[in-house]
Amino acid sequence: MEKEAKIYVAGHRGMVGSAIYQKLKQEGYTNIVTRTSKELDLRNQHDVATFFENEKPEYVFLAAAKVGGIVANNTYRADFIYENIAIQSNVIHQAHVHQVKKLLFLGSSCIYPKLAPQPLKEDYLLTGTLEPTNEPYAIAKIAGIKMCEAYRSQYGDNFISVMPTNLYGYNDNYHPENSHVLPALIRRFHEAKVNEVPEVTIWGTGSPLREFLFSTDLAEACVFLMNNYDEEQFINIGVGEDISIKDLALLIKTIIGYKGELNFDSNKPDGTPRKLMDVSKLHALGWKHRIDLEEGIRLAYADFIAKHC
Ligand SMILES: NC(=O)c1ccc[n+]([C@@H]2O[C@H](COP(=O)([O-])OP(=O)(O)OC[C@H]3O[C@@H](n4cnc5c(N)ncnc54)[C@H](OP(=O)(O)O)[C@@H]3O)[C@@H](O)[C@H]2O)c1
Numbered sequence: 001m002e003k004e005a006k007i008y009v010a011g012h013r014g015m016v017g018s019a020i021y022q023k024l025k026q027e028g029y030t031n032i033v034t035r036t037s038k039e040l041d042l043r044n045q046h047d048v049a050t051f052f053e054n055e056k057p058e059y060v061f062l063a064a065a066k067v068g069g070i071v072a073n074n075t076y077r078a079d080f081i082y083e084n085i086a087i088q089s090n091v092i093h094q095a096h097v098h099q100v101k102k103l104l105f106l107g108s109s110c111i112y113p114k115l116a117p118q119p120l121k122e123d124y125l126l127t128g129t130l131e132p133t134n135e136p137y138a139i140a141k142i143a144g145i146k147m148c149e150a151y152r153s154q155y156g157d158n159f160i161s162v163m164p165t166n167l168y169g170y171n172d173n174y175h176p177e178n179s180h181v182l183p184a185l186i187r188r189f190h191e192a193k194v195n196e197v198p199e200v201t202i203w204g205t206g207s208p209l210r211e212f213l214f215s216t217d218l219a220e221a222c223v224f225l226m227n228n229y230d231e232e233q234f235i236n237i238g239v240g241e242d243i244s245i246k247d248l249a250l251l252i253k254t255i256i257g258y259k260g261e262l263n264f265d266s267n268k269p270d271g272t273p274r275k276l277m278d279v280s281k282l283h284a285l286g287w288k289h290r291i292d293l294e295e296g297i298r299l300a301y302a303d304f305i306a307k308h309c
Pocket of ligand 1: 036041043163165
């Protein structure tokens with residue numbers, strides 16, 4: 001990307017989009033276009049077409065999506081499939097119509113088959129049954145990846161997809177019911193500490209293994225891939241190490257300084273037993289994460305305190 005190129009970051013107020021926006025600014029990109037969902041509802045085909053016609057962006061980071069944790073995904077199943085398919089279809093198609101030089105689409109590690117071998121290699125997509133709780137979201141995301149591949153093969157559009165692991169970081173969602181596991185734990189431990197609650201209940205058994213990547217690392221990887229990767233095959237972005245939910249909870253508890261007990265509620269769903277990315281392809285290209293989990297949780301907790309307390 002040329003430093004003065006017009007770059008559209010869709011979803012620039014979200015955790016991923018805001019990190020990409022900041023990273024682009026830091027790297028000296030000067031012509032970044034943004035719209036909030038109020039200014040431009042990406043589910044609206046006509047409005048998206050008008051936006052591309054007027055703005056004619058040269059590069060697009062598609063980080064706008066309906067995103068949520070296990071409960072939100074399972075409860076709002078229709079919204080997750082409809083909104084994500086609408087947003088990505090409109091943006092990807094208009095990027096083609098208006099000859100965008102390159103588009104980056106974000107998938108997610110939770111769209112690999114539920115029982116895929118670990119670590120997850122890019123080749124494992126669509127080799128088995130999906131995790132039922134987030135199947136509508138996964139089907140939408142898979143459609144987005146396949147759209148990018150199809151527009152590349154039929155029209156030669158340089159549309160790439162990336163597959164990030166679980167993310168956390170600045171501007172994360174700390175909603176009591178709709179957030180992902182790591183921000184949800186930060187919030188619960190913080191509130192328990194402040195309110196001197198003797199016990200914190202954690203959903204599931206604590207045994208599932210998860211991998212976490214800090215948002216600014218993801219943004220750096222996305223900008224790196226926009227500049228250095230032009231293949232049809234999507235590419236995993238992660239750290240290549242995982243941790244059990246129980247150990248994650250203990251780490252967050254220690255960082256926050258909560259002194260009470262932990263209780264695991266095994267009536268709540270666990271989700272996929274393990275999700276660890278094979279990041280050998282990304283490492284071979286020359287990119288590796290910088291922020292380890294402990295440092296990242298400290299940074300995220302400070303951001304949570306600054307914005308939510
Ligand atoms: N969070 C994770 O752990 C994770 C992991 C892997 C992949 N990803 C992927 O990363 C991408 C971004 O996720 P995120 O965590 O940054 O989500 P987020 O914080 O919830 O942000 C989503 C953004 O999408 C925008 N948006 C939603 N609906 C829209 C609509 N109808 N029209 C226009 N904009 C709309 C929102 O804009 P407004 O703020 O203006 O309303 C918001 O800024 C998603 O594709 C997700 O699948 C996330």
